[in-house]
Amino acid sequence: MRSSLKLLTVFGIPIELHISFLFLILFIYIMAFFNIIQIQVAVLITLLFVTVVIHELSHSYVAQNYGVSIERIVLLPIGGVSQMEEIPKNPVQELWISIAGPITNFVIAGIFYIVLISIQGLISPVYSSFIYDFILVNVVLGGFNMLPAFPMDGGRILRSILAKRMNFIRATELSATIGKQLAIIMGIVGLLILFNPFLVLVALFVYIGADQEYKSTVISTLLEDVYVEEIMTKEVKSFNPSTTIDDALKTMYQERHMGYPVLDDGKLVGIVTFHDISQIPDTNRHIKVNEIMTKKVITSSPQEGVVDTLNKLNINNIGRVPVMKDEKLVGIISKTDIMKILEILSHKKSE
Numbered sequence: 001m002r003s004s005l006k007l008l009t010v011f012g013i014p015i016e017l018h019i020s021f022l023f024l025i026l027f028i029y030i031m032a033f034f035n036i037i038q039i040q041v042a043v044l045i046t047l048l049f050v051t052v053v054i055h056e057l058s059h060s061y062v063a064q065n066y067g068v069s070i071e072r073i074v075l076l077p078i079g080g081v082s083q084m085e086e087i088p089k090n091p092v093q094e095l096w097i098s099i100a101g102p103i104t105n106f107v108i109a110g111i112f113y114i115v116l117i118s119i120q121g122l123i124s125p126v127y128s129s130f131i132y133d134f135i136l137v138n139v140v141l142g143g144f145n146m147l148p149a150f151p152m153d154g155g156r157i158l159r160s161i162l163a164k165r166m167n168f169i170r171a172t173e174l175s176a177t178i179g180k181q182l183a184i185i186m187g188i189v190g191l192l193i194l195f196n197p198f199l200v201l202v203a204l205f206v207y208i209g210a211d212q213e214y215k216s217t218v219i220s221t222l223l224e225d226v227y228v229e230e231i232m233t234k235e236v237k238s239f240n241p242s243t244t245i246d247d248a249l250k251t252m253y254q255e256r257h258m259g260y261p262v263l264d265d266g267k268l269v270g271i272v273t274f275h276d277i278s279q280i281p282d283t284n285r286h287i288k289v290n291e292i293m294t295k296k297v298i299t300s301s302p303q304e305g306v307v308d309t310l311n312k313l314n315i316n317n318i319g320r321v322p323v324m325k326d327e328k329l330v331g332i333i334s335k336t337d338i339m340k341i342l343e344i345l346s347h348k349k350s351e
Ligand SMILES: [Zn+2]
Pocket: 055, 056, 059, 098, 101, 102, 145, 153
């Protein structure tokens, strides 16, 4: 089931709202309806999310200009996430992609500030305080994102500056360390001085983010020159659309693979996994795989970089993708395969 709904498309980038986000907005307006919060607060929260979308869009727009393909932008209750291909390990590009978000917020704040001072006398104080709040939201959002710690933009900006002087992994390690130290200071201040649980939560979020960024950089650097055709499984066992669930299960038990492409006359028409089959009650074992398979199959190609494939697997939350060449199935690659290769490569590196 899809967990997010598409709202609109800008610059060819789909903007989606996650279900939990829709509930949050609904909840906020119900509270406003019953006067638990002021309607202005509800509108301001809505505007905050609009700002977040514009912020994410500006990252994506610059990235797109550097040839990075953007999957989508998803709006979650904690903020926006741009799902894109890996950003190139080019310090200049990373700098511009990262700084675009905060700059946009500061520009929006600047424009509305000019608007506010020029029309302040003409509008009621309610509106001007509302515009003032909107400016504040943009300044805070831009400023917060400039903190030099992953996963904030500032962490990437710091890394891209460091990466001009040292190699990419070392630059990531150093900026992750700085981010973690900042998080620890933030946590201590929040816990012992300001007694602010929100700050402690943010500190935790930053600490984990720094660590994750370091790990994912190591992964993508190790896999840098590894292509799908080098590690894919070439002999792929597949099912026919008319294979019954019973037969499919027997094959799965024997071969212990968790997912199989479904071919109709040599043409890929779907993929069926053990997970799909395990949802079907035992009494329905006679039904055919084409009734339960996933028809919209995400695929890879032999020349695709394994990092991109891993990204695909993670973004779509799937375990494997068929590898296609000229519309023919030539292999299959799974997350487990990639993890095994990573283990081998990291041993090689540390030897
Ligand atoms: Zn950002």
